[in-house]
Amino acid sequence: MHYLLTHLEAARALALIHLRLSLIPVVLGLLIAVPLGSLIWRRATLRRFTTLAASIIFTIPSLALFVVLPLIIPTRILDEANVIVALTLYTTALLVRAVPEALDAVPAHVRDSAAAVGYTRLGQLLKVELPLSIPVLTAGLRVVAVTNISMVAVGSVIGIGGLGTWFTEGYQSNKSDQIIAGIIAIFVLAVVIDIVILAAGRVVTPWNRPGLQAAR
Amino acid sequence: MNFLQQALAYLFTADNWVGRAGLGARILEHLQYTAVAVAVSALIAIPVGMLIGHTGRGAFLVVTTVNALRALPTLGVLLLGVLLWGLGLVPPTVALMLLGIPPLLAGTYAGIANVDPKVVDAARAMGMTEWRVLSRVELPNAMPLILGGLRTATLQVVATATVAAYASLGGLGRYLIDGIKVRQFYLALVGALLVTALALLLDGLLAAVVWASVPGTGRLRRGIPQPLLDDEVRLEAEPRGRGVRAREPSPTVEEW
Numbered sequence: 001m002h003y004l005l006t007h008l009e010a011a012r013a014l015a016l017i018h019l020r021l022s023l024i025p026v027v028l029g030l031l032i033a034v035p036l037g038s039l040i041w042r043r044a045t046l047r048r049f050t051t052l053a054a055s056i057i058f059t060i061p062s063l064a065l066f067v068v069l070p071l072i073i074p075t076r077i078l079d080e081a082n083v084i085v086a087l088t089l090y091t092t093a094l095l096v097r098a099v100p101e102a103l104d105a106v107p108a109h110v111r112d113s114a115a116a117v118g119y120t121r122l123g124q125l126l127k128v129e130l131p132l133s134i135p136v137l138t139a140g141l142r143v144v145a146v147t148n149i150s151m152v153a154v155g156s157v158i159g160i161g162g163l164g165t166w167f168t169e170g171y172q173s174n175k176s177d178q179i180i181a182g183i184i185a186i187f188v189l190a191v192v193i194d195i196v197i198l199a200a201g202r203v204v205t206p207w208n209r210p211g212l213q214a215a216r
Numbered sequence: 217m218n219f220l221q222q223a224l225a226y227l228f229t230a231d232n233w234v235g236r237a238g239l240g241a242r243i244l245e246h247l248q249y250t251a252v253a254v255a256v257s258a259l260i261a262i263p264v265g266m267l268i269g270h271t272g273r274g275a276f277l278v279v280t281t282v283n284a285l286r287a288l289p290t291l292g293v294l295l296l297g298v299l300l301w302g303l304g305l306v307p308p309t310v311a312l313m314l315l316g317i318p319p320l321l322a323g324t325y326a327g328i329a330n331v332d333p334k335v336v337d338a339a340r341a342m343g344m345t346e347w348r349v350l351s352r353v354e355l356p357n358a359m360p361l362i363l364g365g366l367r368t369a370t371l372q373v374v375a376t377a378t379v380a381a382y383a384s385l386g387g388l389g390r391y392l393i394d395g396i397k398v399r400q401f402y403l404a405l406v407g408a409l410l411v412t413a414l415a416l417l418l419d420g421l422l423a424a425v426v427w428a429s430v431p432g433t434g435r436l437r438r439g440i441p442q443p444l445l446d447d448e449v450r451l452e453a454e455p456r457g458r459g460v461r462a463r464e465p466s467p468t469v470e471e472w
Contacts, residue, residue, distance in 0.1 A: 059419045061375030064408035067392060071220060071405070146286050153289040157382040157389075158396045158404075164291060171295040171383070179299065183292040190287035 004181035011163070011185050018162035018189065021083050021155075022148035026141060028084075029091025034137075036092070037099025038125055047100055054093040062086060062151045066158060083160055087151060091144045098140040102133030135208060138201030142194050149190045153182075163189070222402035223409060237390075239410070245386035246414065249377040253309045254370050257316030262362065265321045269328025269358070270350050278325045282318040290314050291379050298383040308380040315372040323365020327358025359429040367422040374415050378407070388414070 004011060040047040065086040075081045106129045114128040156164030163185050170178030202209065226232055233239045268274045290311045297307030331354045339353040355362075381389030388411045395403030 056416070059371060059412075059415050061378060061408075061411045061415055063375070063378050063389075063392060064411045067396070067401075067404045067408040068412075143286075146283070150286070150289050154291050154376065154379055157291065157379055157393055164289070167289070167292045167295050168382070171299065174299065176296055176299045179292055179296045183289060183296065186289045186292065187287050191283075194283060194287065 003175070003177040004184055007181065011181070014161070014163045014165065015185065015189055018149065018152055018164075018186070019193075021080065021152045021160070021162055022087065023145065023193070025084055025087035025091050025148060026145050028088045029095055029144065030137075030141065032088070032092045033095035033099055034130070037096050038103065038130065040096075041100040041103050051097055054096050057089050057093040062090065063154060063158065065089070066155060066160070080160070083152065083155055087148050090151075091148070094144050095137065095140050098136055099133065102136035103129050105136070106132050131205070134201060134205050138197060141201075142197050145193050145197060146190045149186060149193065153186055219402045219405050223405040226402060226406050227409070239406075242386060242388050242390055243410065243414065246374070246377055246388045246411075249305075249308050249312065249380055249385075249387055250370065250374045250418075252305060253312035253373050253377070254316050254366070256309055257313045257320055257369055257373075258366065260313075261317045261320035261365075262324050265324025265362075266328055266350060266355070269325045270346075270354060272329065275325070275329070278321055282322050285314050285318050288314050290376055291382070294379060294383055298385075303384060307383060308377065308385060311379075312373045312377060315376055316369040319368035319372070320362075320365040323361045323363075323368070324358065327361030327365075328354050330361070331357045356431055359431070360426055363422070363426045363429050367419065367426055370422055371415060371419050374418055375411065378411055 036050070040050050066082050069082040069086055070076060070079070073085060075085070103125075110128065110132065111124070114124045119128065152160065152162045153164035153167065156162065156168050163182050166178050166182030166185070170176065170182065227239075235241065265278070268278055293314060294307050294311035297310050301307055328350075335353060335357065336349060339349045344352065377387050378389035378392055380387045381393045388407050391407030392404050392411070393407075395401060395405070395407060
């Protein structure tokens with residue numbers, strides 16, 4: 001605890017790197033997965049294929065992917081870009097399965113009502129079905145954001161920056177205080193991000209707020 | 217710049233597979249860390265998940281525990297454990313449990329809580345004790361979700377057991393981490409390829425087990441469920457205050 005309090009400046013700098021490495025992939029993954037997920041939703045073969053591809057990607061250990069990626073894409077080994085690409089792949093893999101499932105869950109009468117008031121297929125998707133799938137998306141985003149934060153920390157064993165460097169430094173210089181500081185800092189970071197995503201999800205789905213149903 | 221050829225050459229040299237620090241020994245060590253961590257996680261998470269799923273009390277505890285454990289960094293806990301308790305099986309087991317418990321707990325809880333209430337009531341009406349309801353009715357019905365949790369847990373643990381090598385322990389991480397350290401990237405690639413192969417193999421094996429556990433003949437029609445932290449996502453997607461329940465049809469106007 002003492003270490004953390006005396007190294008707040010360093011903690012802030014490392015936390016920024018950590019957030020950059022773990023959250024850029026979340027944003028990129030969301031931007032890829034939502035259109036892709038909507039596209040494959042009503043296409044059974046494409047959906048099965050994407051699901052299979054997604055679960056194979058998800059099975060590849062992240063640490064291994066950080067090392068293998070430079071062979072596949074033109075980045076240097078131990079480059080930050082590898083981490084961002086790898087984590088984007090995981091994020092996309094998780095969300096691309098959640099999107100069609102969330103769309104499946106939209107009740108038929110809601111779909112019919114939207115069609116009845118004259119929404120086009122695209123309008124219906126953008127204004128009715130995707131907004132209703134936000135809770136599932138938020139849940140997926142929370143899982144993936146927290147997992148990414150933990151993965152970036154693991155990446156420090158192969159020289160990736162962020163708060164994980166406190167683990168490797170603390171271990172090498174036998175300072176358990178520094179490791180504990182790192183654990184606390186990453187835990188707090190993960191919990192804060194989790195709450196931010198949860199809150200953002202609540203804000204954009206006002207119809208889902210607790211209390212509203214009781215008042216009806 | 218031909219790491220891949222070098223890595224393959226290393227893999228296909230028989231001498232590299234034998235001995236105390238050979239590939240064979242490292243794979244066994246890796247599997248040992250994985251098996252111990254998953255087994256201990258299961259021993260803790262399955263009974264707790266069964267109890268909470270059966271009584272319906274403490275569901276928020278499941279969500280909180282799952283979130284908190286996932287937020288704790290595995291690597292930090294592992295290295296701290298080695299500094300505190302020394303080298304051995306304890307630090308990697310404790311650290312990997314952080315990854316093993318959440319999916320098992322979420323899967324068991326969701327599996328038990330999702331059993332059709334009519335089936336449970338029928339079992340009670342036949343005079344089964346609570347214990348028998350749980351062990352003979354709820355548990356078999358929940359088995360696919362519990363084993364699905366086991367599958368996710370194993371996948372995450374086997375992938376992350378690699379970090380044990382950083383704390384001077386064994387496992388396939390030795391190649392990955394030592395390879396980076398001494399700038400022999402083909403060695404890192406050997407580790408990466410083997411860990412990936414091991415993960416894919418275990419995952420395929422467990423997928424078959426999950427499929428075989430679906431009660432009745434339903435499995436013949438359904439495909440194999442994919443593990444993508446499904447239960448954890450589902451657990452969090454549910455509105456607060458209600459456990460994980462099967463989706464019910466929305467009430468029609470007349471019922472209001």
